[in-house]
Amino acid sequence: MDYGALTGLLDDLLKALEESVLAEEYRRAKALLRADAEARRLIEDFVAAKEQYETAARYGRYHPDYGRLRRDVYAKKVRMELHPTVARFRAAEEALDDLLHEIARLIAESVSPAVKAPGRERFFFTAGEALAGAGGGCGGGGACSCR
Template identity: 45%
Template sequence: MLATLDSVLLTDEAEELGKMISESEIAFQYRQAKSKLKNDREAQRLIGEFIKLKDLYEEVQRFGRYHPDFLSITTRVREAKRDMDMHQTVAEYRQAEREMEDLLNEVSKLIAGEVSPMIKVPTGNPFFDKQGCGGGCGSGGSCGCS
C-alpha cells in the first residue's frame, strides 16, 4: 500500500492528538491514581482476596443454588467487593479511570461525528450508545436514525 500525503498527515495529526491526551491533566491524575493503587498494600490485599473469592464464586455458579456453599460464597463475594470498592485508594483509582474513559469516549465521538453523523461509537455508556443511529441501518432492523 502506498502512503499518500493525506495518510501521512492524518497519522501525524493522530499522533499529536494522542500526545495531547497523554499529557492532559486527566491522564496525569489517572497515572497517579494507578501508581498509588499499585503501591497500596491494603488495597492490593483486598483486590487479591476479592479475586480469590470470585474464582470460588464462579466454581459455585456451575451448580447454582444446589451447591452446598452457594449462600456463604455469594455473601462473602459481595462483602469482599464492597470492602474493596469502599477502600479510598480503589475508589480514587476508579474515579480517575472513569474520567479517562469519558475523555476517550468524547474524543472518539467527535472524530466519528466529523466523518459522518451516522457512525456509531460504542462507549459502554447506554446514554451515549442510544443517541444518533439506533442500530437498524445496516442490521436489517428498523432504522432509528434521525
C-alpha cells in the same frame, strides 16, 4: 486531507491526551494503588472470592455454598471499592475512560451518524444512538410503548 496529515494530527492528539490532567491523575492513582499493600490485599481477596463464586455459580442455588459465596464476594467487593486508594484509582480510570469514549464518539460522528462508535458498556452504537442513549426501550418489543 492526506494520510500523512491525519497521522500528524493523531500524534498531536495522543500527545495532548498523554499530557492531560486526567492521564496524569490516572498514572498517579495507579502508582498509589501499586504501592498500597492493603489495597492490593483487598483486590487479591476479592479476586479469589470471585473465582470461588464463579465456580459455584455454574450450579446456581443448587451448589451448597452458593449463597455464602455470593454474600462473601459482594462483601469483599464493597470493602475493596470503599478503600480510598481503590476508589481514587477507579474514579481516575472512569474519568479517563469517559474522555476516550467521548473522543471516539466525536470522531465517528464527524464521519457519519451511521458510523459505529464504542459505547460505555463495550457495545457499539451509532453516533446518533450514543447521543440518544442506547436505543432505549425495555426490550419488550414495544408492547409497553416505552420507545
